[in-house]
Amino acid sequence: MSYKIFKINEDLKDFMPPEIVDLEEKATWGNPKRGVMDLPYSKELIEEHSLCAGCPESAAFRYILASLPNPEDTIIVNSTGCTSLVFPHIALHTVHSLFGNQNAVASGIKRVLEWRFPDKVKDVIVLAGDGATVDIGLDCTLQSFFRQEKITTICFDNEVYANTGGQESGMTVKGHVFKMAPKGKQWDKVPMWQLAIDSGCHYVVRMTVSSPKKVEKVIKQAIYVAREVGPTYIHLYTPCILEIGLNADDGLEEMRRTDKERFKFFEYMTDAAKEVIERKKEEGLI
């Protein structure tokens, strides 16, 4: 893919709707320095979203899409869940894989792209919920780390299976009661960030999406490290305000609260990752 595909033929431009013309004229393509600060001025790569009003996943989506250093050559692999309904509104190549298979599908895509376009940088990113990443897809997630696939995995942890109406997931906190987990969770939350480290990820972060600039930095670091070194993993708390019974404007407060406790910013990097990050900083790309 190239951002030329958004260049509209002059002869037919009159018939194109403004949001598509904007994608050509006002979106940020071909500029690795793009970031969340462009949000008020540029055309976003997300047209609209189908999440609940105020769902923090919608903010996470916007920050991540604004931060991709190479959107014209980025493929996002997603899985079933609340987020999967948003992907049709995104102006990038996305692949909806079978629930839980996303890291296996992404591995295949990354390898084929490396073979097919050896002179081009193609970023492959997995973006899926906690049910897909940690429960049903844990095998594929960890195996891709073991195999050192050069992909970035982003988990939207809302601590529940939200799309199917509120079943507990491995990421649910011990004792928490959901509509479809009436006895309360019996076991501890899975320490997925630690599993990612133990399984060979070179850059791992756990955080909330309460701070857009911080999200930008982490996304860029994870992508640059995945390009050159190996798998990277970002664990984001995006609370399901619907299932925990918060109002549409309470999501940010909930994230700020957990910023100080179980989602306190945590970052891990290997020496190889550190070298890439330092170099990209010197180049002014982070």
Added chain:
Amino acid sequence: MAKLGPSGYSPYPVAMYEDILTPPPGKALLFNEIVDEEIAMREAAKAMLTRENPTIFPGPQVLYAWNEEAKEKARLVRKIAETLGAKIIPMYDYRPKYPKIDPEKEINPNHPNLTIWHNNIKACIFIGVHCHYANVALKIIRAETDCFTIAMCGNAGHEDAMITLRDQHTEELEKFIRVAEEVKKELGK
């Protein structure tokens, strides 16, 4: 025998069930008959010139300037529309749209019938739509509407269109414009 829709079930593969395949190279398909390209072009022009609200649906392969041929094809698509007095409604991407599309401004392969019904389109040309989406959209249109569909395809054609012209590139589009001008004269338009 394949007829004009609506054929009932959606997206019922009418043509396949009736043993209709795409035409061999150098030929075209007119309903279930394999004919010379020129004959099919004449019938296509006639349908567009005589049926209500003729419309061209250009797809991404001609809407976007991804190579030189696409630019030239875009110019020719516009000329075809002018010659036939047809409207242009783009199929600029294939993403499903929620909560709904604006049927006056776009056609979507997942529910192309909405655009056809809303604008009362009785003849249309698909051009520059990637084959797998053209296949789905043409089946739905045949199943749900009485629109006369014409596929101008750069590859092997589409059996579910009422007329399919295959291997259509700039030279063929220029030929179609010439044919359309002749038909227009014959019809006294």
